Amino acid sequence: MAKGTRATAALDKAGIAHGLHGYDYSAEVDSKGLAAAQALGIDPARMFKTLMAWVDKQPLIAVIPSDRRLSLKKLAARCGGKHAQLMEVSEAEKRSGYKVGGISPFAQQRPASIVFADDVQQHGTVYINAGQRGLLLDLAPADALRFLQAQLADICED
Template identity: 40%
Template sequence: MGKKKKSAATPAIRQLEDANIPFTLHEYVHEASDEGYGLEAAKKLGYDEAQVFKTLMADTGDERVIGVVPVNGHMSLKELAHAVGAKKAEMADPKVAMRESGYVVGGISPLGQKTHHKTVLDESALNFDEILVSGGKRGLSLGVNPHDLLAVLNATTAPIATQKKSY
């Protein structure tokens, strides 16, 4: 008996497949730039920036939590903390985010993370039938219905995106 061949799919893709959640794959050639990974994805894939979401990890002091917000905005740490019942939150160290998610910065997906964290999706996602999130590597996005994303992640929604100074 040989070893079972490991799928080329990312953990994010495997989580959706295992849960029988329909999704679409969107690949593009990632190029280093100053515009940000999510903005690059929206531009190269031809999607509205409000429909493409980035995944950020914050630390409340008691736990790390995931915030998923549109790439054309920022995440309010105050609102994220409020959404999970914490007094405050600060951005997690990128090294911690990479270690606990299993992904590299710019390719962190809310799906298939090594360590499960509470996840909060910005409520604006519910304005769309499909949103894009990272597929688990730079240059790969997944199109998924936000209600399906909430279900598979056991996530909640809250108004955590802002244009004010934050992340």
């Protein structure tokens, strides 16, 4: 396991407190976020996954709890668009600079607007991918939102 990534280096440079947690990553599971939560013994609602999307041809990063599903319709409406779709794996990896299963919203190669599911405010700390498969960071939601200049919205399916 690496001691850090571009994401953790950016947080360190900004002076944002965070922890690092390694786990055995498996590409074979259906929900990598739920598998990570189980491996670490944490509530899946505190494990947030990073999804790369397009809203009318504009790139967007959506960060939602691992036990929820993204509503593309809500995402498009929240961003003032008409259509939203998830990026293809190759495009998500190219834009973020991370491999799928390890995409972090922090320190992406090609930054984009970020929207967090408003559920994030319910927790004292949340777990988010640290930019490497099998490596998560935990931090206060307010710190993540401020650092990323992210918006909050109801973007999950009901």
